[in-house]
Amino acid sequence: MVRLLALLLVMLASSAAAQSVVTTDNVRSELVSEVATVKPGEPFWVGLRQTIRPKWHTYWKNPGESGLPTEISWKLSEGAKADPIVWPAPTLFDIGGVTNYGFKDEAMLLVRITPPADLAGPLTLAAEANWLVCEDVCIPEEGKFELVLPSGTAATPAPPVTRTLFEQARRAVPTPSPWPARYGLSRTGDPTLLVEARGLKADTVSAVYFFPAEWGPVATMARQNATVTAEGIRIPLKKGDAKTALPAELAGTLVLTEKTADGSIRQAFDLSARLDPAFAPAATTSLANAVGAEEISLLQALLFAVLGGLILNLMPCVFPVLAMKAAAFARLAGHGQGEMRRDGLAYTAGVLASFAAMAGIVIAIRSAVGEVNWGFQFQSPIFSLLIAYLFFVIGLNLSGVFEVGNRLAGVGQGLASRGGTTGAFFTGVLAVIVATPCTAPFMAAALGFALSQPAPATVAVLLAMGLGLALPYLALSMTPALQRLMPRPGAWMDRLRQFLAFPMYASAVWMIWVLTQQTGADGVLYALGGMILIAFAIWLLRIGSGVSAGTWLRRGVAAAAVLLAFGATLKLDDSPATAASTSGGPAAGVSFDGWERFSRARMAEAVAAGKPVFVDFTAAWCITCLVNERVALETPTTRKAFEQAGVVKLKGDWTSRDAEITGVLKELGRAGVPLYLFWPPGADRPKILPQVLTESLILSELSSIPQAKR
Amino acid sequence: MSKLNVPRRSLLLGSAAIALAPSVAFASSSPDVGKPAPQFTAVDSNGKTWSLADLKGKVVVLEMTNHDCPYVRKHYTSRNMQDQQREAAAKGVVWLTVAASAVGEQGHVTATQANDLTRSRDAAPAAVLLDPQSKVARAYGATVTPHMYIIDAKGTLVYKGGIDSIPSSSASDVPKATQYVRVALDQVLAGKQVTDTSTRAYGCTLKYPKTST
Numbered sequence: 001m002v003r004l005l006a007l008l009l010v011m012l013a014s015s016a017a018a019q020s021v022v023t024t025d026n027v028r029s030e031l032v033s034e035v036a037t038v039k040p041g042e043p044f045w046v047g048l049r050q051t052i053r054p055k056w057h058t059y060w061k062n063p064g065e066s067g068l069p070t071e072i073s074w075k076l077s078e079g080a081k082a083d084p085i086v087w088p089a090p091t092l093f094d095i096g097g098v099t100n101y102g103f104k105d106e107a108m109l110l111v112r113i114t115p116p117a118d119l120a121g122p123l124t125l126a127a128e129a130n131w132l133v134c135e136d137v138c139i140p141e142e143g144k145f146e147l148v149l150p151s152g153t154a155a156t157p158a159p160p161v162t163r164t165l166f167e168q169a170r171r172a173v174p175t176p177s178p179w180p181a182r183y184g185l186s187r188t189g190d191p192t193l194l195v196e197a198r199g200l201k202a203d204t205v206s207a208v209y210f211f212p213a214e215w216g217p218v219a220t221m222a223r224q225n226a227t228v229t230a231e232g233i234r235i236p237l238k239k240g241d242a243k244t245a246l247p248a249e250l251a252g253t254l255v256l257t258e259k260t261a262d263g264s265i266r267q268a269f270d271l272s273a274r275l276d277p278a279f280a281p282a283a284t285t286s287l288a289n290a291v292g293a294e295e296i297s298l299l300q301a302l303l304f305a306v307l308g309g310l311i312l313n314l315m316p317c318v319f320p321v322l323a324m325k326a327a328a329f330a331r332l333a334g335h336g337q338g339e340m341r342r343d344g345l346a347y348t349a350g351v352l353a354s355f356a357a358m359a360g361i362v363i364a365i366r367s368a369v370g371e372v373n374w375g376f377q378f379q380s381p382i383f384s385l386l387i388a389y390l391f392f393v394i395g396l397n398l399s400g401v402f403e404v405g406n407r408l409a410g411v412g413q414g415l416a417s418r419g420g421t422t423g424a425f426f427t428g429v430l431a432v433i434v435a436t437p438c439t440a441p442f443m444a445a446a447l448g449f450a451l452s453q454p455a456p457a458t459v460a461v462l463l464a465m466g467l468g469l470a471l472p473y474l475a476l477s478m479t480p481a482l483q484r485l486m487p488r489p490g491a492w493m494d495r496l497r498q499f500l501a502f503p504m505y506a507s508a509v510w511m512i513w514v515l516t517q518q519t520g521a522d523g524v525l526y527a528l529g530g531m532i533l534i535a536f537a538i539w540l541l542r543i544g545s546g547v548s549a550g551t552w553l554r555r556g557v558a559a560a561a562v563l564l565a566f567g568a569t570l571k572l573d574d575s576p577a578t579a580a581s582t583s584g585g586p587a588a589g590v591s592f593d594g595w596e597r598f599s600r601a602r603m604a605e606a607v608a609a610g611k612p613v614f615v616d617f618t619a620a621w622c623i624t625c626l627v628n629e630r631v632a633l634e635t636p637t638t639r640k641a642f643e644q645a646g647v648v649k650l651k652g653d654w655t656s657r658d659a660e661i662t663g664v665l666k667e668l669g670r671a672g673v674p675l676y677l678f679w680p681p682g683a684d685r686p687k688i689l690p691q692v693l694t695e696s697l698i699l700s701e702l703s704s705i706p707q708a709k710r
Numbered sequence: 711m712s713k714l715n716v717p718r719r720s721l722l723l724g725s726a727a728i729a730l731a732p733s734v735a736f737a738s739s740s741p742d743v744g745k746p747a748p749q750f751t752a753v754d755s756n757g758k759t760w761s762l763a764d765l766k767g768k769v770v771v772l773e774m775t776n777h778d779c780p781y782v783r784k785h786y787t788s789r790n791m792q793d794q795q796r797e798a799a800a801k802g803v804v805w806l807t808v809a810a811s812a813v814g815e816q817g818h819v820t821a822t823q824a825n826d827l828t829r830s831r832d833a834a835p836a837a838v839l840l841d842p843q844s845k846v847a848r849a850y851g852a853t854v855t856p857h858m859y860i861i862d863a864k865g866t867l868v869y870k871g872g873i874d875s876i877p878s879s880s881a882s883d884v885p886k887a888t889q890y891v892r893v894a895l896d897q898v899l900a901g902k903q904v905t906d907t908s909t910r911a912y913g914c915t916l917k918y919p920k921t922s923t
Binding site: 064066068095096097098100130132134136137138139140215216221516583 | 743779780781784806815816846851853857870871878879908910911912913914915916917918919920
């Protein structure tokens, strides 16, 4: 109603009967202006607002594989200038398999108009627009629009309803990418885009898609399998049909959805990636290619899985287990055929059982959460530490520090190095546990396939992988011809065993290194301290024999030492890894320019002093936080407004978990960032601002300050 | 040592992303210019069977069409399409109009309807192929109507893309536009290299069968 009135006023103000609304069969279009009166020479914004029939869509500047973008041709008063359309972020439509980029329901195409400096009298904006609107069928439509805006010494804003439209429209426009981007060409000439958003968390970012700005360089039909890694967002693309070479700058809009504590937020960024000749993305291996381009069949996946399992045997993390296996084999050499065979079968069974268990876990998690990462267990520093301990203890055993047979039950290693069938079975289990981190990139295809398939296929692929892993031993134990190649047992066996302790120690070192990546330097302290305790416990248990009070005392102390070592794992839990802390470095950190570091004390002090306080809880890996900073918190206007209002700006960096901030978040019932608090002067409680900020929102909060003082 | 860790991490994240990636499935991508053109066999509106293999030695034009599409209408009301069909026929080129809309979709025609259209529009293709399951269209990765293809005498795909250079639905743009197909045909017949081998095809989304993607 208000808008109608405003429109009427504008029409009355101007003598010409201007038509600013065109209603066609499928779209209602309206030319709206953000100002009611223009000031000569001062640019202002107008918008062509399309309200599209449900299920129909109009097109973005790059319409995709079919369709046409909306075009506006202007006839303006002498000397006036219209800039190109500023487009909202597009949506992807799949029309019977043909990819389209466009808009549904509503779209506002923004155009900046600059009236001439010597404008006298009203400014006439006449536009002829044509657009294609499609559901299944496509209909080209057009309209003629005219707006006549009176001029004055100062521009006056349009009514609030119209201004709200512009506010919404600006929010729909992609923001400039906060991250640099580059792209490289693989050997096949396909570009891979790398957006250097370091430290993002893969599990919070989804639906990543790159909309190329133009038809030609990139095939818009090809599906995009974006990955979020420590180095950023990586999007393998397919080169387009245009014969021209790929441009030096590949422009487009990156759209992604970030999961925050309070829901999902879709973000869009405009970016221009420069061609980086030094960046040659590995031509995707045949395996990965198979999944990326066409679906690989189950049979192929099974074959790849067996192959992958075989190759796992050569991986450094499985090596220590191989060492154990080799030692066991050497011991068995010369034993009966049947025993050999039993051992091989038991080992295979152990491997397969573990893979089946893992498949079960994967399926369980998937049905509960809907998605799962491979190797999830290695994201836990506790697991890393326990594995390090296990390697260390096995190493000690191989070195001959203790013999199994002592009462050391409860440790998996105890089972694994026990002779006979049970031992072989648990060696298989152990092999799988340590092999998981080694599921190298070339197995991504088979794994990706396994994880995305229905349960039976998941189980089948994982079992095939297990079979591959166990295959060499199985073959060896089943084939007497191969066994004859093994040397006869003798003194060398002990030496070999002692030698094999060293790769075990090396593996423990590696696990500790992984741990430091997850927890920082403190991890070393806990891990090595724990190892000393364990070694001490073993020593205690070994000295002396017989049943005496002393023995019980030693056992008690040993148990205490072991408990203490495992207690270290609890210590680790408080500082879990974030991708940012493992790989971020200072570049990915949060900027404190113009902000004070948050602390409860500082906040309380400033609030008590009657100052307005703004608190920004942020993290380097939080995209929404970054966008809010760019569009709302760090704009020149907001900065000035903060300064004028004398606001104390505090920033809490939650990149690495921080107990104080976690406490505040919990108190406010939040599970994560972003979180924005505003304390008006003299307020007894803070106001929680929305998760998505706009400049006008901050400005209106700040403008309430003087009133509060009054 | 660090090399050991990084691929593992990227793998975890990578495989998750594979599982999450939105699937935009269009299995068949369009064939490359310079490669053998995809084979097809189809029945025309007079019941005759056409097979690309039988046309070796002749230059072939494929015109993917949907007569109700405004962009197709643009080129028929302006007589641009009919003129080019006649020119092509005069030069011994086999011009095949492919009615590519699936059954039940806009632009789907029966044999009779196809012949009526040819008469009423005064069109002059060598034949109108009926492609009710959009098989020919899919083999060529056609996305719009009109989507044009030229196959040389050796069976090599030498052009794919739009009929001309101005993507609009207005017939008045036809004289101003570069007629890509005409230019390319002349070059092929003169034994020259085609300059613009792949251009942006514009028009209505091709009406593929709903069930198959």
